[in-house]
Amino acid sequence: MSDLAGHVVLVTGGSRGIGRAIALELGAAGATVAVHYRSRAADAAEVVRRIVEQGSEARSFSANVANRAEAAAMVRAAGEWKGRLDGVVTSAGIYHGPALEEVGAEDWEEMFRTDVEGTFRTVQAARPFLDRSDRAAVVTVSSVLGSHAAVGGAPYQMAKAAIEQMTRALALELAPRIRVNSVAPGFIRTDINRTGHEDPAFHALVARSTPLKRWGDPEEVAPSVRFLLSREADWVTGTILGIDGGIALR
Numbered sequence: 434m435s436d437l438a439g440h441v442v443l444v445t446g447g448s449r450g451i452g453r454a455i456a457l458e459l460g461a462a463g464a465t466v467a468v469h470y471r472s473r474a475a476d477a478a479e480v481v482r483r484i485v486e487q488g489s490e491a492r493s494f495s496a497n498v499a500n501r502a503e504a505a506a507m508v509r510a511a512g513e514w515k516g517r518l519d520g521v522v523t524s525a526g527i528y529h530g531p532a533l534e535e536v537g538a539e540d541w542e543e544m545f546r547t548d549v550e551g552t553f554r555t556v557q558a559a560r561p562f563l564d565r566s567d568r569a570a571v572v573t574v575s576s577v578l579g580s581h582a583a584v585g586g587a588p589y590q591m592a593k594a595a596i597e598q599m600t601r602a603l604a605l606e607l608a609p610r611i612r613v614n615s616v617a618p619g620f621i622r623t624d625i626n627r628t629g630h631e632d633p634a635f636h637a638l639v640a641r642s643t644p645l646k647r648w649g650d651p652e653e654v655a656p657s658v659r660f661l662l663s664r665e666a667d668w669v670t671g672t673i674l675g676i677d678g679g680i681a682l683r
């Protein structure tokens with residue numbers, strides 16, 4: 434039996450993309466999953482249904498994580514569901530890729546409120562519930578762009594760099610009871626980059642920049658998150674794990 438059996442894990446952005454794959458992976462490993470979503474209740478219900486069908490428990494919780502009060506209330510509700518959290522995975526996030534002169538005040542605010550503060554407030558609100566676990570772990574979601582520069586989308590890259598430093602800072606602050614790690618995916622085919630899915634030039638960019646020559650799937654990120662939450666990673670904290678087809682080698 435998986436060592437995540439009975440573990441209570443909150444996954445933000447769990448109704449779609451990478452978060453959805455993580456929620457399903459954890460459910461299949463026996464975890465009890467709090468599936469967070471923003472507005473797509475039907476998608477979240479479908480993830481819950483699939484986890485329950487596999488024999489684990491799941492429930493959906495909604496919030497706009499860019500709204501501090503909503504994010505905190507959602508995390509509290511998820512924590513109070515089973516009285517504790519053994520894990521938190523923060524996959525809720527957005528992407529904007531504008532050039533410098535096109536970055537408006539709203540783009541800036543939304544990026545930092547969602548990715549940086551949303552991640553931070555989620556972990557902050559989860560802390561009392563993580564404290565009730567005897568083996569708690571947090572996994573944040575960065576990007577290869579958190580440590581490697583690309584042309585366009587500087588605020589996204591800055592936000593991911595902030596998440597990486599948040600991961601290290603909180604790993605230190607919350608040790609020894611709570612481990613904090615991050616995953617940094619490369620090109621993963623999800624809604625966040627759907628404009629590139631049918632674009633041959635974008636495919637060529639993915640192939641050119643990724644040594645393994647293809648997009649990744651959300652299901653190729655999820656096992657690493659399961660590992661970081663598991664007992665096998667009991668001695669791992671403050672690390673940023675690239676899952677990127679080798680793109681960071683360039």
Ligand code: NAD
Nearest residue numbers: 446449450451471497498499525526576618620621623625
């Ligand atoms: P996605 O668009 O499929 O999923 C993003 C999720 O975040 C959705 O469930 C969405 O509802 C949620 N979300 C966005 N803003 C929110 C808000 N204000 N409140 C609540 N929920 C909100 O994209 P994805 O690729 O699965 O992205 C998940 C994470 O992975 C993001 O942090 C993204 O930056 C990161 N990432 C993705 C890639 C990639 O290539 N897909 C690469 C590196 C990092």
